[in-house]
Amino acid sequence: MPVDPLSLKAGLWLGAASGALAVWMVVAFVMGWGFRFRLVGVTSFTALLSLSCLAFAISYSPRTQVEGAVSVPVVFDNGTNLVIAAASAELPPEAFAPTVEQLALNLRGSGRSSADGLVHVRLRRVETAGAGVSRPVVLGEATRSLDDGAVQVLR
Numbered sequence: 001m002p003v004d005p006l007s008l009k010a011g012l013w014l015g016a017a018s019g020a021l022a023v024w025m026v027v028a029f030v031m032g033w034g035f036r037f038r039l040v041g042v043t044s045f046t047a048l049l050s051l052s053c054l055a056f057a058i059s060y061s062p063r064t065q066v067e068g069a070v071s072v073p074v075v076f077d078n079g080t081n082l083v084i085a086a087a088s089a090e091l092p093p094e095a096f097a098p099t100v101e102q103l104a105l106n107l108r109g110s111g112r113s114s115a116d117g118l119v120h121v122r123l124r125r126v127e128t129a130g131a132g133v134s135r136p137v138v139l140g141e142a143t144r145s146l147d148d149g150a151v152q153v154l155r
Contacts, residue, residue: 004060011053018046069102070095072123081114083107087125087139097153099123100140104151107144118143 021043028036070091076084085103087096104121112119123140141154 004057007053007057007060011050011057014046014050014053018043018050021046064102064105066098066102066105068095068098070099072099072103074103080112081116081119083119083121085121085123087123089125091125091139093139096123096140097155100142101151101153104142104144104153112146114146117146119146 021039025036025039025043028039072085072087072091074083075086076082083103085100087099091099100121100123103123104119107119107121121142121144122138124136124138126134127137129135138155142151143154144151
């Protein structure tokens with residue numbers, strides 16, 4: 001599991017700052033200073049920021065990049081077993097397979113389920129079939145296993 005170094009460093013520094021603010025807050029309460037209640041808010045907010053940065057640093061996972069793939073928008077995701085992305089008209093045919101593979105590799109698997117244990121990822125384009133009529137054309141398809149995350153490009 002990769003860790004984001006900038007968020008980790010920020011979380012550690014914010015944790016140290018919240019500790020120092022906590023000490024200052026206790027001193028303010030003992031001495032009866034007027035801004036002691038403001039220090040409660042600042043200290044708790046700084047501690048919350050620290051924990052949030054640390055949680056993000058631990059849960060961070062970078063996107064996988066595939067050679068020759070193009071970034072395309074996902075237009076449909078039923079949350080279980082089907083994801084469809086839209087390809088532009090300028091997308092070259094040699095980019096179909098790497099693009100659909102990259103989409104499948106970057107899926108988040110938690111919460112997905114299907115009867116066959118696979119998530120089907122399709123790359124499609126809408127083409128004109130006549131006057132006022134269009135039809136979707138599937139350009140590429142890949143499956144991702146929910147068990148081990150293996151990706152297989154079908155076309």
